[in-house]
Amino acid sequence: MKADEKLNVGIVGAAGRGASFRSAIEASGRARVHAVCDVKKDDLQAAMERLGASEKYLDFGEMLEKSDIDAVVIGTPMQFHAPQAITALRRGLHALSEVTAGVSIEECRELVRAAKASPAVYMMAENYTYMRPNVLVKALVREGLFGEVYYGEGEYIHELKGLNEITKWRRKWQTGVNGGTYPTHSLGPIYQWFDGQRVTHVCCAGSGHHYKDPRGDCYENEDSIVMLCRMAKGGLVKIRVDMLSDRPHAMTNYQVQGTMGGYESARAHGEKNRVWLRKLHGDPNAWHDLEELAADHMPDIWRNPTETALKAGHGGGDYFEVMDWLNAIYGDAPCPIGIHEAMDMTLPGLVSQQSIMQNCAWLEVPDSRAW
Numbered sequence: 001m002k003a004d005e006k007l008n009v010g011i012v013g014a015a016g017r018g019a020s021f022r023s024a025i026e027a028s029g030r031a032r033v034h035a036v037c038d039v040k041k042d043d044l045q046a047a048m049e050r051l052g053a054s055e056k057y058l059d060f061g062e063m064l065e066k067s068d069i070d071a072v073v074i075g076t077p078m079q080f081h082a083p084q085a086i087t088a089l090r091r092g093l094h095a096l097s098e099v100t101a102g103v104s105i106e107e108c109r110e111l112v113r114a115a116k117a118s119p120a121v122y123m124m125a126e127n128y129t130y131m132r133p134n135v136l137v138k139a140l141v142r143e144g145l146f147g148e149v150y151y152g153e154g155e156y157i158h159e160l161k162g163l164n165e166i167t168k169w170r171r172k173w174q175t176g177v178n179g180g181t182y183p184t185h186s187l188g189p190i191y192q193w194f195d196g197q198r199v200t201h202v203c204c205a206g207s208g209h210h211y212k213d214p215r216g217d218c219y220e221n222e223d224s225i226v227m228l229c230r231m232a233k234g235g236l237v238k239i240r241v242d243m244l245s246d247r248p249h250a251m252t253n254y255q256v257q258g259t260m261g262g263y264e265s266a267r268a269h270g271e272k273n274r275v276w277l278r279k280l281h282g283d284p285n286a287w288h289d290l291e292e293l294a295a296d297h298m299p300d301i302w303r304n305p306t307e308t309a310l311k312a313g314h315g316g317g318d319y320f321e322v323m324d325w326l327n328a329i330y331g332d333a334p335c336p337i338g339i340h341e342a343m344d345m346t347l348p349g350l351v352s353q354q355s356i357m358q359n360c361a362w363l364e365v366p367d368s369r370a371w
């Protein structure tokens with residue numbers, strides 16, 4: 001791509017989640033929303049106008065065939081992510097896919113093949129890795145301030161029994177399968193704090209079934225599931241996913257421990273994210289506010305996000321995520337959550353679904369680099 005050209009982007013799932021990418025795409029100055037696609041006929045015109053697009057489609061295949069687009073943003077329900085990304089990549093279109101990358105190991109394998117064979121850039125939009133505290137912890141880890149990182153915890157606790165009945169795909173793909181169906185928001189940042197060490201083995205157990213859907217059926221997903229992840233260099237990560245228990249939400253609980261420091265995210269409203277780092281804080285007798293370290297350790301672009309970045313949402317996170325994808329497309333930098341990183345975040349959950357059926361057996365997680 002030439003630096004002065006703007007990419008034409010098509011957004012699928014434009015009447016739902018897909019719409020949230022508009023402001024970041026526009027703020028980038030490197031792309032525009034050209035087409036929208038959604039199966040909701042009644043909402044399509046409004047989606048096109050809201051997203052400032054010139055074309056609208058009810059069918060994804062038709063958009064790819066007829067529209068003059070260079071790239072797609074996939075904001076459809078989970079079961080469509082891999083098939084739609086595969087179709088786009090096979091046509092040489094860049095793809096930014098919502099999480100998770102796929103709902104089965106088989107389709108993930110096909111996605112990896114398509115990404116490897118395509119000249120286009122695939123990225124998974126794991127936006128929790130772009131949250132301000134998570135970016136700062138990553139910077140501290142990369143400076144070596146945690147020493148050797150060997151333990152992590154992440155929790156995604158988001159009661160969505162009501163949402164299951166509105167966005168019905170959730171009842172099948174998130175709460176209708178047992179094991180880790182939606183773990184990337186928790187695992188993604190921790191995976192980055194382990195500096196790209198992937199999960200090699202997983203075991204998974206659940207807390208049982210204490211809730212029923214409005215039809216009186218038990219959810220196939222147990223209320224709380226815990227995935228234990230063995231990392232490539234021996235470290236341990238615990239991921240809890242709970243989409244059913246009645247309680248306040250807590251989608252961003254994290255902990256990380258290294259030989260020279262520890263971090264615990266705030267667990268309740270009003271609490272601070274707390275960190276202790278031997279090099280900066282001395283003896284481990286007190287926690288310190290993570291934010292105090294931002295001035296000296298936050299990456300530059302995050303320290304002073306531009307107005308345009310802030311406008312795109314999540315304190316600039318949405319903008320930086322889209323910029324990373326576009327920078328990779330323009331060849332300015334490698335894609336930080338390319339196909340293999342997307343697999344490193346997605347495959348442990350899929351393998352955990354096998355583990356929970358095998359009485360919590362430790363199972364190997366495939367390395368997509370070997371596919």
Ligand SMILES: NC(=O)c1ccc[n+]([C@@H]2O[C@H](COP(=O)([O-])OP(=O)(O)OC[C@H]3O[C@@H](n4cnc5c(N)ncnc54)[C@H](O)[C@@H]3O)[C@@H](O)[C@H]2O)c1
Pocket residue numbers: 012013014015016017018037038039040058060075076077078080098099100125127167168169
């Ligand atoms: N990263 C995040 O923070 C975050 C937040 C919310 C949702 N999500 C993810 O975004 C995705 C969508 O979630 P949602 O809550 O918007 O769901 P949703 O059910 O509202 O679906 C999104 C849109 O996709 C459309 N759609 C469904 N099937 C389609 C198809 N085959 N072709 C074209 N359009 C189609 C729907 O009509 C809807 O407008 C899910 O994968 C979800 O996990 C991510």
